[in-house]
Amino acid sequence: MPQIWMTYDELATFCECSSSEARLRAIHLSLDRRRSRDGATRVKLDLALTAKFFASVRELDFDLDSAIEALQAAHRQMAELLAPNEVNGRRGVALSPRTVLKRC
Numbered sequence: 001m002p003q004i005w006m007t008y009d010e011l012a013t014f015c016e017c018s019s020s021e022a023r024l025r026a027i028h029l030s031l032d033r034r035r036s037r038d039g040a041t042r043v044k045l046d047l048a049l050t051a052k053f054f055a056s057v058r059e060l061d062f063d064l065d066s067a068i069e070a071l072q073a074a075h076r077q078m079a080e081l082l083a084p085n086e087v088n089g090r091r092g093v094a095l096s097p098r099t100v101l102k103r104c
Helices: 008-015 019-028 047-058 064-082 097-103
Strands: 005-007 033-035 041-044
Touching (some): 008 047
Antiparallel strands (some): 033 041
């Protein structure tokens, strides 16, 4: 499981409470706390909070799988355009990503 670290303000937003309540919650749950190089204290989420974090990310409006598939399709199309031309041995003309997406 990856480590998710949040500032007290980020944890407060995530838990829908104030920053001071988030700090008290971190202390109560005995979460690891570290001061970062930027001076902010960050809290390492435990397993339950990490699961809640990932569940909230999955609930976002955009469809991540479709976006990944679209990027992979655009990559394949661009690779085909740049593949060596068998007729005269020259490479294809490079098109901008915008041009490739307009053809989709």
